Amino acid sequence: MIEIKKNGSTIQSLQIGIGIIDVIVNNGKPMKFAEIQEKTKMTKSNLYKYMNTLTQLDLLIRESSTGLYHLGPKLIQYGTTAIGKQDVVEQITPYLQTISQQTKCSVLFAVGTTNGPVIAKIWSPDQILNIGAQIGTLLPPNSSSGKIFNVFYNNHITENWRVAAEPSMTDEDKEFHKIKEEKIAFAKEPLITSISSVSLPILSYSEELVGIIAVVGFTPDIPSAIGDETSQYLLKMQQTISKTFGYTNP
Template sequence: MENAKNNTMIQSLQVGMSIIDLIAIQENPLKFTEIQELTSITKSNLYKYLNTLTHLGLLERDKKNGTYSLGSKMIEYGMAAIGNQDIISKVTPYLQEISLHTSFSALFAVWTNDGPVIANIWSSNNGLNIGANIGTRLPIQSSSGKIFSVFNPPNLTKEWKDKELAVLTDKERTYLLNDEGLIEENFISFAKEPLVPYVSSLSTPIFNYNKELIGAITVVGFSQLISQDLNDDLSQYLLSMSNQVSKRFGYKRPV
């Protein structure tokens, strides 16, 4: 890969961005050898570039098959660029209120082509490790993942959902699919320790005026303190707050 030399630019940065551009336009993740063949960058230099870009979160390496794809930081930047930042700014005060009221962590997740990711987190408990950060992709078994699986149009979620279900056991898959009816009926989902031990969550959907899902608000805390009951005070509080947020985006929940 040739890069025009320009004393007013940083050539190594140009090379790094050209690697990101290359991976971004591919239909599938690329292996090291494929990137090397397409760029003609020496193996030693390419290793350094890929290692740096992966460390920064701009690329992500699949440890199982060694392929590279865009990382969580690129998703975070993309969300800001396409306007999700405005949605996030409107939701953030509610995350703060929920966290202060419950003493748990509150997060907001949005949909991307690779599945749901965390767009913002607010925590009044700095000692709680929820096992995720802004930009983290969430699995279908998480309470947020269940919300997107149920309320997003099937054409958006089919590829992601098929991929997620494929790695589950028959028991896990059956439980998850049976749970979807209750989630659709009650507008709330629960997950017991989906990411890290001893940490559980509950989530509710956020809709806009077109009744389209724009995100999910999730409360995360220690398992013994997080209810898995629809009638619990915490569940009812989160449902009330999510209804307030949806109203701000013009949504009117059917009576």
């Protein structure tokens, strides 16, 4: 139940709205409407009005496929401004788990460095799969994550990385522009025979690269084109995750 401090100089409806956000924050993971109602003890009609308002203000977002409510991009912007940083890996981990469960493949999260994309987190399904990489591994330019880094990371840094690694793709290539437009990259067996990958950029409200999510598995299980059903699912997840960092698709 939300605690209301009655005071002639305060607004109770604002306390309730912040209280709803606190319920989701304290839960530690996204929640469904029924779960929020159980915690707040509010009527469905009253809670709906608050949830609708908070969603319209981008203080919360609702994932249409699951009905789960997440903290919204406005809160991310406020928090980033207030503390100057985020624990991105911790925030991204639940999504890695969801994608892994859906695709039955290993899922990586890589962050950009001056030397290229480096794996910061790995989430694997029950089966053990040698993906040819571990936490701390620097991913090469010909990997799908390397391609995403090449396209979306800071141009000056990327240029140095291109020269050092001598990758084949430049901003004059059709693949470069295709990846920039579609926001998905594919790579067939870049590290190990029979193991392929598909990667997506996670973008912030300022359209900077927060990190890269890569799905890795046996080649027949990994999509190789944007029209594939799995590719479409991943693109929806890319939009959902990027939105939590304030990104709005132009």
